[in-house]
Amino acid sequence: MTIPMVDAARQMAGLMEEIEPEIREVLASGQFILGPRGKAFEAEAAEHLGVHRAVGVASGTDALHLALRAAGIGPGDEVITTPFSFAATAEAILYTGATPVFADIDPYTLNLDPEQAEAAVTDRTKALLPVHLFGQPVAMEAFDDIAERHGLTILEDCAQSFGAARSGRMTGAWGRAGAFSFFPSKNLGGAGDGGLITTDDDQFADHLLRLRNHGSSRPYYHDELGFNSRLDELQAVVLRAKLSRIAAYNEGRRRVAMAYRRNLAEAAVHLPNESVEGGHVYHQFVIQTANRDEVRDALAAADIASAVYYAVPLHRQPVFAPYAEGARCPVADRVAQRVLALPIFPELSKEEVERIAAVVEEHARS
Numbered sequence: 248m249t250i251p252m253v254d255a256a257r258q259m260a261g262l263m264e265e266i267e268p269e270i271r272e273v274l275a276s277g278q279f280i281l282g283p284r285g286k287a288f289e290a291e292a293a294e295h296l297g298v299h300r301a302v303g304v305a306s307g308t309d310a311l312h313l314a315l316r317a318a319g320i321g322p323g324d325e326v327i328t329t330p331f332s333f334a335a336t337a338e339a340i341l342y343t344g345a346t347p348v349f350a351d352i353d354p355y356t357l358n359l360d361p362e363q364a365e366a367a368v369t370d371r372t373k374a375l376l377p378v379h380l381f382g383q384p385v386a387m388e389a390f391d392d393i394a395e396r397h398g399l400t401i402l403e404d405c406a407q408s409f410g411a412a413r414s415g416r417m418t419g420a421w422g423r424a425g426a427f428s429f430f431p432s433k434n435l436g437g438a439g440d441g442g443l444i445t446t447d448d449d450q451f452a453d454h455l456l457r458l459r460n461h462g463s464s465r466p467y468y469h470d471e472l473g474f475n476s477r478l479d480e481l482q483a484v485v486l487r488a489k490l491s492r493i494a495a496y497n498e499g500r501r502r503v504a505m506a507y508r509r510n511l512a513e514a515a516v517h518l519p520n521e522s523v524e525g526g527h528v529y530h531q532f533v534i535q536t537a538n539r540d541e542v543r544d545a546l547a548a549a550d551i552a553s554a555v556y557y558a559v560p561l562h563r564q565p566v567f568a569p570y571a572e573g574a575r576c577p578v579a580d581r582v583a584q585r586v587l588a589l590p591i592f593p594e595l596s597k598e599e600v601e602r603i604a605a606v607v608e609e610h611a612r613s
Protein backbone atom coordinates (compact mmCIF):
# COMPACT_ATOMS: atom_id res chain seq x y z
CA MET A 248 0.00 0.00 0.00
CA THR A 249 1.33 3.41 -1.00
CA ILE A 250 1.81 5.91 1.81
CA PRO A 251 1.15 9.43 0.46
CA MET A 252 2.52 12.75 1.83
CA VAL A 253 -1.00 13.80 2.77
CA ASP A 254 -4.37 12.12 2.39
CA ALA A 255 -7.08 14.77 2.05
CA ALA A 256 -9.60 12.08 1.09
CA ARG A 257 -9.08 10.17 4.36
CA GLN A 258 -9.89 13.34 6.29
CA MET A 259 -12.85 14.29 4.12
CA ALA A 260 -14.43 10.86 4.61
CA GLY A 261 -14.92 11.66 8.28
CA LEU A 262 -16.79 14.87 7.46
CA MET A 263 -18.95 13.72 4.59
CA GLU A 264 -22.13 13.14 6.56
CA GLU A 265 -21.92 16.47 8.34
CA ILE A 266 -21.19 18.63 5.32
CA GLU A 267 -23.35 16.97 2.70
CA PRO A 268 -26.65 18.59 3.78
CA GLU A 269 -24.90 21.97 4.04
CA ILE A 270 -23.43 21.64 0.58
CA ARG A 271 -26.91 20.87 -0.72
CA GLU A 272 -28.29 23.93 1.07
CA VAL A 273 -25.70 26.20 -0.51
CA LEU A 274 -26.39 24.77 -3.96
CA ALA A 275 -30.14 25.18 -3.45
CA SER A 276 -29.77 28.75 -2.16
CA GLY A 277 -28.01 30.01 -5.27
CA GLN A 278 -25.83 32.27 -3.09
CA PHE A 279 -22.26 31.22 -3.72
CA ILE A 280 -20.06 34.25 -3.09
CA LEU A 281 -20.00 36.65 -0.09
CA GLY A 282 -22.80 34.91 1.80
CA PRO A 283 -23.63 34.01 5.40
CA ARG A 284 -21.36 30.96 5.66
CA GLY A 285 -18.24 32.85 4.65
CA LYS A 286 -19.10 35.51 7.21
CA ALA A 287 -19.70 32.92 9.92
CA PHE A 288 -16.39 31.23 9.10
CA GLU A 289 -14.55 34.57 9.37
CA ALA A 290 -16.06 35.18 12.82
CA GLU A 291 -15.30 31.63 14.02
CA ALA A 292 -11.72 31.74 12.71
CA ALA A 293 -11.09 35.15 14.35
CA GLU A 294 -12.41 33.77 17.65
CA HIS A 295 -10.29 30.62 17.38
CA LEU A 296 -7.12 32.55 16.54
CA GLY A 297 -7.64 35.22 19.19
CA VAL A 298 -7.83 38.18 16.81
CA HIS A 299 -10.40 40.91 16.37
CA ARG A 300 -11.04 40.40 12.67
CA ALA A 301 -10.52 37.84 9.91
CA VAL A 302 -11.15 38.40 6.20
CA GLY A 303 -11.55 35.49 3.78
CA VAL A 304 -9.85 35.67 0.38
CA ALA A 305 -9.30 33.36 -2.59
CA SER A 306 -5.88 31.92 -1.64
CA GLY A 307 -2.94 32.19 0.72
CA THR A 308 -1.01 34.01 -1.98
CA ASP A 309 -3.77 36.62 -2.20
CA ALA A 310 -3.85 36.86 1.60
CA LEU A 311 -0.16 37.84 1.56
CA HIS A 312 -0.56 40.19 -1.38
CA LEU A 313 -3.61 42.02 -0.04
CA ALA A 314 -2.17 42.25 3.48
CA LEU A 315 0.98 43.85 2.09
CA ARG A 316 -1.12 46.31 0.06
CA ALA A 317 -3.34 47.19 3.00
CA ALA A 318 -0.16 47.84 5.00
CA GLY A 319 0.76 50.43 2.37
CA ILE A 320 3.71 48.48 0.93
CA GLY A 321 4.53 49.47 -2.65
CA PRO A 322 7.19 50.52 -5.16
CA GLY A 323 10.45 51.67 -3.59
CA ASP A 324 9.85 49.72 -0.37
CA GLU A 325 11.88 46.75 0.82
CA VAL A 326 10.38 43.80 2.66
CA ILE A 327 12.73 41.46 4.52
CA THR A 328 11.82 37.79 4.30
CA THR A 329 13.22 34.26 4.31
CA PRO A 330 14.75 32.54 1.27
CA PHE A 331 13.57 29.18 2.64
CA SER A 332 9.85 29.20 1.88
CA PHE A 333 7.31 28.56 -0.84
CA ALA A 334 7.61 31.01 -3.74
CA ALA A 335 4.33 32.74 -2.89
CA THR A 336 5.95 34.55 0.05
CA ALA A 337 8.26 36.51 -2.25
CA GLU A 338 5.82 36.67 -5.18
CA ALA A 339 3.37 38.60 -3.01
CA ILE A 340 6.05 41.21 -2.26
CA LEU A 341 6.79 41.64 -5.97
CA TYR A 342 3.05 41.97 -6.81
CA THR A 343 2.98 45.19 -4.77
CA GLY A 344 5.98 46.62 -6.63
CA ALA A 345 8.16 46.36 -3.52
CA THR A 346 11.48 44.50 -3.39
CA PRO A 347 11.99 41.25 -1.46
CA VAL A 348 15.19 41.21 0.59
CA PHE A 349 16.33 37.73 1.60
CA ALA A 350 18.03 37.24 4.97
CA ASP A 351 19.38 33.87 6.07
CA ILE A 352 17.60 31.35 8.29
CA ASP A 353 18.32 29.94 11.72
CA PRO A 354 19.97 26.50 11.35
CA TYR A 355 17.89 24.96 14.16
CA THR A 356 14.37 26.17 13.45
CA LEU A 357 14.89 26.83 9.69
CA ASN A 358 12.88 30.03 10.23
CA LEU A 359 14.09 33.54 9.32
CA ASP A 360 16.95 34.43 11.68
CA PRO A 361 16.11 37.65 13.55
CA GLU A 362 19.77 38.76 13.68
CA GLN A 363 20.22 38.27 9.94
CA ALA A 364 16.92 40.07 9.33
CA GLU A 365 17.98 43.05 11.41
CA ALA A 366 21.33 43.23 9.62
CA ALA A 367 19.41 43.57 6.32
CA VAL A 368 17.43 46.65 7.42
CA THR A 369 18.03 49.77 5.28
CA ASP A 370 16.24 53.13 5.16
CA ARG A 371 13.94 51.64 2.49
CA THR A 372 12.82 48.74 4.69
CA LYS A 373 9.11 48.96 5.47
CA ALA A 374 8.16 45.51 6.66
CA LEU A 375 9.31 42.14 7.97
CA LEU A 376 7.65 39.03 6.56
CA PRO A 377 8.66 35.97 8.58
CA VAL A 378 7.16 32.55 7.73
CA HIS A 379 6.15 30.05 10.43
CA LEU A 380 7.79 27.33 8.39
CA PHE A 381 6.56 23.72 8.58
CA GLY A 382 4.24 24.74 11.45
CA GLN A 383 6.99 25.91 13.82
CA PRO A 384 6.19 29.37 15.25
CA VAL A 385 8.81 32.05 14.57
CA ALA A 386 10.54 33.73 17.55
CA MET A 387 8.10 36.63 17.31
CA GLU A 388 9.37 38.48 20.41
CA ALA A 389 12.67 39.10 18.62
CA PHE A 390 10.90 40.41 15.51
CA ASP A 391 8.69 42.65 17.66
CA ASP A 392 11.88 44.21 19.09
CA ILE A 393 13.39 44.76 15.63
CA ALA A 394 10.15 46.28 14.32
CA GLU A 395 10.02 48.59 17.30
CA ARG A 396 13.67 49.69 16.94
CA HIS A 397 13.35 50.46 13.22
CA GLY A 398 9.69 51.46 12.92
CA LEU A 399 8.70 48.49 10.72
CA THR A 400 5.45 46.63 10.11
CA ILE A 401 5.33 42.87 10.75
CA LEU A 402 3.24 40.63 8.51
CA GLU A 403 3.19 36.90 9.28
CA ASP A 404 3.06 34.16 6.65
CA CYS A 405 0.88 31.63 8.51
CA ALA A 406 0.15 29.42 5.48
CA GLN A 407 1.73 26.42 7.25
CA SER A 408 0.85 27.27 10.84
CA PHE A 409 -2.90 27.29 11.45
CA GLY A 410 -3.30 26.63 15.19
CA ALA A 411 0.39 26.99 16.06
CA ALA A 412 1.08 29.14 19.11
CA ARG A 413 3.95 30.69 20.99
CA SER A 414 3.62 31.70 24.64
CA GLY A 415 -0.09 30.92 24.33
CA ARG A 416 -0.56 33.36 21.45
CA MET A 417 -1.57 31.98 18.06
CA THR A 418 0.42 32.70 14.93
CA GLY A 419 -1.45 35.38 13.01
CA ALA A 420 -2.13 37.29 16.26
CA TRP A 421 1.35 38.82 16.57
CA GLY A 422 1.92 41.07 13.59
CA ARG A 423 -0.11 43.81 11.95
CA ALA A 424 -1.68 40.97 10.00
CA GLY A 425 -1.37 37.21 9.46
CA ALA A 426 -1.90 35.49 6.09
CA PHE A 427 -3.32 31.94 6.04
CA SER A 428 -3.77 29.42 3.22
CA PHE A 429 -6.48 26.77 2.94
CA PHE A 430 -4.82 24.92 0.07
CA PRO A 431 -6.03 21.31 0.54
CA SER A 432 -2.72 20.01 1.94
CA LYS A 433 -2.43 22.69 4.65
CA ASN A 434 -3.25 21.95 8.30
CA LEU A 435 -6.67 23.52 7.76
CA GLY A 436 -7.32 22.57 4.15
CA GLY A 437 -10.37 23.33 2.01
CA ALA A 438 -11.76 21.48 -0.99
CA GLY A 439 -10.05 23.94 -3.30
CA ASP A 440 -8.20 27.24 -2.91
CA GLY A 441 -8.84 29.70 -0.12
CA GLY A 442 -7.09 32.08 2.25
CA LEU A 443 -7.62 34.33 5.26
CA ILE A 444 -6.12 37.51 6.68
CA THR A 445 -6.19 38.15 10.43
CA THR A 446 -5.77 41.51 12.15
CA ASP A 447 -6.75 43.39 15.29
CA ASP A 448 -7.15 46.64 13.36
CA ASP A 449 -10.71 47.41 12.22
CA GLN A 450 -9.67 49.96 9.60
CA PHE A 451 -7.12 47.55 8.16
CA ALA A 452 -9.81 44.82 7.98
CA ASP A 453 -12.33 47.16 6.35
CA HIS A 454 -9.70 48.12 3.78
CA LEU A 455 -9.20 44.41 3.04
CA LEU A 456 -12.96 43.98 2.50
CA ARG A 457 -12.68 46.59 -0.26
CA LEU A 458 -9.42 45.26 -1.72
CA ARG A 459 -10.87 41.75 -2.11
CA ASN A 460 -13.96 43.11 -3.86
CA HIS A 461 -12.76 45.41 -6.67
CA GLY A 462 -11.95 48.33 -4.39
CA SER A 463 -15.62 48.79 -3.73
CA SER A 464 -17.42 49.60 -0.48
CA ARG A 465 -20.87 49.73 -2.10
CA PRO A 466 -21.86 47.98 -5.31
CA TYR A 467 -20.58 49.60 -8.50
CA TYR A 468 -18.67 52.44 -6.79
CA HIS A 469 -14.91 51.93 -6.98
CA ASP A 470 -12.68 54.06 -4.79
CA GLU A 471 -9.33 52.39 -5.43
CA LEU A 472 -7.75 49.60 -7.43
CA GLY A 473 -9.05 46.35 -6.01
CA PHE A 474 -9.05 42.67 -6.86
CA ASN A 475 -11.42 39.74 -7.21
CA SER A 476 -10.43 37.57 -4.26
CA ARG A 477 -13.19 36.05 -2.16
CA LEU A 478 -13.65 32.86 -0.17
CA ASP A 479 -16.74 31.14 -1.55
CA GLU A 480 -19.65 29.59 0.36
CA LEU A 481 -18.86 25.97 -0.53
CA GLN A 482 -15.32 26.37 0.83
CA ALA A 483 -16.76 27.96 3.96
CA VAL A 484 -18.89 24.86 4.59
CA VAL A 485 -15.84 22.58 4.46
CA LEU A 486 -13.64 24.97 6.44
CA ARG A 487 -16.20 25.47 9.25
CA ALA A 488 -16.49 21.70 9.70
CA LYS A 489 -12.70 21.34 9.79
CA LEU A 490 -12.17 24.39 12.02
CA SER A 491 -14.22 22.72 14.75
CA ARG A 492 -11.76 19.80 14.62
CA ILE A 493 -8.48 21.62 13.98
CA ALA A 494 -7.17 21.21 17.53
CA ALA A 495 -7.64 17.44 17.27
CA TYR A 496 -6.10 17.38 13.78
CA ASN A 497 -3.03 19.25 15.04
CA GLU A 498 -2.85 16.96 18.08
CA GLY A 499 -2.87 14.04 15.62
CA ARG A 500 0.07 15.58 13.75
CA ARG A 501 1.97 16.02 17.01
CA ARG A 502 1.29 12.37 17.82
CA VAL A 503 2.77 11.33 14.47
CA ALA A 504 5.79 13.61 15.06
CA MET A 505 6.40 11.99 18.46
CA ALA A 506 6.20 8.55 16.88
CA TYR A 507 8.80 9.59 14.29
CA ARG A 508 11.07 10.89 17.06
CA ARG A 509 10.83 7.59 18.94
CA ASN A 510 11.39 5.48 15.85
CA LEU A 511 14.22 7.62 14.44
CA ALA A 512 16.10 8.21 17.70
CA GLU A 513 19.01 6.00 16.58
CA ALA A 514 18.95 6.92 12.88
CA ALA A 515 21.67 9.02 11.21
CA VAL A 516 19.33 11.95 10.68
CA HIS A 517 18.89 15.41 12.13
CA LEU A 518 15.35 15.59 13.55
CA PRO A 519 13.29 18.80 13.33
CA ASN A 520 13.75 21.31 16.10
CA GLU A 521 11.01 21.14 18.73
CA SER A 522 10.64 24.49 20.41
CA VAL A 523 10.80 24.36 24.20
CA GLU A 524 7.49 26.18 24.27
CA GLY A 525 5.63 23.56 22.23
CA GLY A 526 3.03 24.98 19.89
CA HIS A 527 4.52 23.36 16.76
CA VAL A 528 1.75 22.02 14.50
CA TYR A 529 3.96 19.95 12.16
CA HIS A 530 2.63 21.00 8.80
CA GLN A 531 5.67 19.02 7.68
CA PHE A 532 8.05 16.65 9.47
CA VAL A 533 11.39 17.53 7.88
CA ILE A 534 14.51 15.54 8.63
CA GLN A 535 18.03 16.33 7.41
CA THR A 536 20.54 13.79 6.21
CA ALA A 537 23.76 13.80 4.17
CA ASN A 538 22.48 11.29 1.57
CA ARG A 539 19.01 12.76 1.14
CA ASP A 540 18.50 11.61 -2.45
CA GLU A 541 19.41 7.99 -1.64
CA VAL A 542 16.92 7.95 1.23
CA ARG A 543 14.29 9.38 -1.11
CA ASP A 544 14.94 6.64 -3.64
CA ALA A 545 14.74 3.94 -0.96
CA LEU A 546 11.42 5.35 0.27
CA ALA A 547 10.08 5.46 -3.27
CA ALA A 548 11.13 1.83 -3.82
CA ALA A 549 9.16 0.94 -0.67
CA ASP A 550 6.09 2.76 -2.03
CA ILE A 551 6.42 5.66 0.41
CA ALA A 552 6.09 9.28 -0.71
CA SER A 553 8.53 11.97 0.41
CA ALA A 554 9.22 15.52 -0.73
CA VAL A 555 11.96 18.13 -0.73
CA TYR A 556 10.86 21.45 0.76
CA TYR A 557 12.76 23.36 -0.58
CA ALA A 558 15.36 22.18 -3.08
CA VAL A 559 16.11 25.65 -4.46
CA PRO A 560 16.01 28.55 -2.00
CA LEU A 561 14.20 31.65 -3.26
CA HIS A 562 17.33 33.78 -3.69
CA ARG A 563 18.52 31.18 -6.27
CA GLN A 564 15.25 31.00 -8.24
CA PRO A 565 15.50 32.75 -11.62
CA VAL A 566 12.39 34.82 -10.87
CA PHE A 567 13.82 36.31 -7.65
CA ALA A 568 17.57 36.23 -8.39
CA PRO A 569 17.58 39.78 -9.85
CA TYR A 570 16.51 41.06 -6.41
CA ALA A 571 18.98 38.88 -4.55
CA GLU A 572 22.31 39.77 -6.11
CA GLY A 573 23.97 40.64 -2.81
CA ALA A 574 22.10 38.01 -0.78
CA ARG A 575 24.27 35.57 1.14
CA CYS A 576 22.27 32.78 2.72
CA PRO A 577 24.72 29.93 3.38
CA VAL A 578 22.47 28.20 5.91
CA ALA A 579 19.55 28.08 3.47
CA ASP A 580 21.93 26.86 0.75
CA ARG A 581 23.24 24.07 2.98
CA VAL A 582 19.93 22.77 4.34
CA ALA A 583 18.40 22.80 0.83
CA GLN A 584 20.81 19.92 0.05
CA ARG A 585 19.86 17.95 3.17
CA VAL A 586 16.13 18.33 3.87
CA LEU A 587 13.58 15.59 3.35
CA ALA A 588 9.91 15.84 4.31
CA LEU A 589 8.29 12.58 5.41
CA PRO A 590 4.54 11.85 5.18
CA ILE A 591 2.58 13.48 8.00
CA PHE A 592 -1.16 13.91 8.49
CA PRO A 593 -3.42 13.30 11.49
CA GLU A 594 -4.74 9.97 10.23
CA LEU A 595 -1.29 8.43 9.58
CA SER A 596 -1.14 5.24 11.67
CA LYS A 597 1.55 4.12 14.11
CA GLU A 598 2.27 1.14 11.85
CA GLU A 599 2.75 3.39 8.84
CA VAL A 600 5.17 5.61 10.79
CA GLU A 601 7.13 2.50 11.83
CA ARG A 602 7.29 1.32 8.23
CA ILE A 603 8.57 4.72 7.04
CA ALA A 604 11.08 5.10 9.89
CA ALA A 605 12.52 1.63 9.26
CA VAL A 606 13.40 2.55 5.66
CA VAL A 607 14.91 5.88 6.73
CA GLU A 608 16.96 4.27 9.49
CA GLU A 609 18.29 1.60 7.15
CA HIS A 610 19.45 4.04 4.44
CA ALA A 611 20.33 7.37 6.11
CA ARG A 612 24.05 8.18 6.43
CA SER A 613 25.39 11.14 8.35
Ligand SMILES: *Cc1c(COP(=O)(O)O)cnc(C)c1O
Pocket residue numbers: 306307308309332333335336378404406407427428429430440441442
Ligand atom coordinates in the same frame (compact mmCIF):
# COMPACT_ATOMS: atom_id res chain seq x y z
C1 LIG B 1 0.98 27.39 0.63
C2 LIG B 1 1.81 28.58 0.95
C3 LIG B 1 1.49 29.86 0.47
C4 LIG B 1 0.46 30.12 -0.58
O1 LIG B 1 -0.80 29.66 -0.31
P1 LIG B 1 -1.82 29.33 -1.53
O2 LIG B 1 -3.12 29.15 -0.83
O3 LIG B 1 -1.33 28.09 -2.18
O4 LIG B 1 -1.82 30.50 -2.43
C5 LIG B 1 2.24 30.92 0.93
N1 LIG B 1 3.27 30.75 1.78
C6 LIG B 1 3.61 29.53 2.24
C7 LIG B 1 4.75 29.42 3.19
C8 LIG B 1 2.90 28.40 1.83
O5 LIG B 1 3.27 27.20 2.28
